[in-house]
Amino acid sequence: MKSFKFLLPFACALLLSATAFGQSYQMTITDGSGAPGSAVDLQVLLDNNGDAIQGWSLGACHDGAALSLTGVEDGATTLVVKNGSPPDFNQVNVDAAAGFTVGVVICFTGCASLDAGTNGAELNVASYDLIGDPGTSTSVDFCNTLGSPAVETIVVVGGASITPDTSGGAVELVAGPPPFAYTIGDYDLDYDGNTGELSFSTSPSITENPDNPGFPSSTQGFSMGLQHDDALLTVDSIEWNSDLGFDPDFAGVNTLANGWTIGVVYSFTGGNTLQFDSETAVLSVGYSSVSSALAGLEDPTNTGLSWTDSLGQPPVANVVVVGGGSIEAELVSGAVTLFPQYAPPDVPFIRGNCNGDDRVNIADGIFIINEIFQNGPSSSCLIACDANDDSVMDVADATYIIMYRFLGGPAPTAPWPDCGTIEGADCESTPYCP
Incomplete structure (x- = not known):
């Protein structure tokens, strides 16, 4: 098992006073589900309804027979918590079979903190492979047993360590593959190497697994989130596929620097539904290049179009709605390869x-x-x-x-x-x- 150790500066920051208990701070791990063999991302969220937070530490444990931890990334809040920059100290230790620990000091000189009233702050995103039996459930829970010495789940306020309320995340291992799949496709594109300029369109699509009970299902709506590298691409447009035969009653689009989200309700009265018995494009999403990043390059550039449940505030999940319930989709991400062309x-x-x-x-x-x-x-x-x-x-x-x-x-x-x-x-x- 990998040892869990924190550097001296963080230990000093956390041990300035004895542990106190309070009801004003809440740490939560989100839920997830998927078929064995697939993967899920779980968020670690923090609600601060107390005083400004100077740092935090946490441990998150799981059952190694059901889940395998493949990575832990900094959350959207952690990445900018120090006045738009990452924290001064940020240590993450990962054990695939047991869990992970995190220790953060926002600013050694007290120049920044996580303000009171900040709710839904995304601290981390942990990725797990589902390796347990189908039809079972498991959980990821906060714990104080990982590491030597063991890392406690606390927040630091005014130099004092405070134990927050915690809520673990439930993970359902559903039987069989996900009923629906989202695909975006792969694209090989030429662009003018002198200018770096390029525009292209993608066609996000949905397909239902024919082995799904009740196939083909009458869906009532869906939501999507797709991420890209904003150093290379920007989103120009997101349009409903008019070939589907109707315009939805609601289509909430959110365009971000590094991606986009959409939530669609076909009909508030239930008058329109869609079946995805074959791969069906539901949107047309236009992109353009960041020309300054591509101009003058000699070699091809590869970049991804990645489905994610972490975009937006609150984050938008990739789900299909059937019978009023949301069903997580299998996410088949894509890639774009950009080839410079010179006359x-x-x-x-x-x-x-x-x-x-x-x-x-x-x-x-x-x-x-x-x-x-x-x-x-x-x-x-x-x-x-x-x-x-x-x-x-x-x-x-x-x-x-x-x-x-x-x-x-x-x-x-x-x-x-x-x-x-x-x-x-x-x-x-x-x-x-x-």
Whole structure:
């Protein structure tokens, strides 16, 4: 078992006084459910109805025969608790079979705290694989037994440690796979490497498992939350799929910097329902790139589109509503691979030098006539053959060259007599220009 240890600064902060008990602080672990073999995320939440909190520690225990802890991330509140920044001290220790401990000191100098009246503060998000038997239930509970020495579940107020009220989370291991699945898809996209600009659309969809009892179910609504990397992408639009045949009575959309959420009620009176007996797109979500992050890159960029239950305040769960009850969906996240594209550099040429011998003379006129009328070889730089600059290679160009060389006609326009380029010109190669 991994040892649980806290650094000296945190220990000093927590042991300034004897433990006190109060009813003004509440720590909660959220509930979850899923089929064995799937995963759930549980939030650790804190309600502060007392005085400003300077730090906290906690232990969360689980049954290793039912759950396997795969990771613990900082919650949305913890990430910004120090005046918009992470705390000065933040130690998380994880044991997959037993649980995890957390110790936080917001600011060693007292510059920040978790204000009184802050409710639903997300401290952590713990991810578990469901490994128990289907049809059983288990729980994740606050505990004071993990670590050596053991870590207590407390909040620190005015230098004193206070034991909060606690409420553990229940986890249901449902029989069989989740009845519904959310998918977003994978996308391979080209973008202009010079500008970094890109726009594209995705189609979030829902599918019901045909093994679900009562398939196909008549659903009454759903909610979704999808996260992205806001350093690379932004959400431009979220639109209902009009091909579904009706507009919902309620569609509450929330667009965030790093994702979006939506809650949909098809009909307040029950007049409309949807069945998802096959994969069905329910939305069209438009994204655009953060051009400054992609411009000038040579290699592809990979980024995820990840379903999550942690977006929004309060967080929005990914559930489908059937018979007035919410059913958690299987979440199939997606990926976006962005490929920079660059137009080849413009090739330098000399106008009128159609045969590529570094000279403009009668041979170029004959070369043009042979190509047009005698099935002769083609020039590797068609724009060079456009001697009269009318955007067409024809017999007039051969005449133009002959007039220039022998009858005092005008010289070809630039680039001439030296090599030069024209943006986007039709010229594959020239052997005579550097």
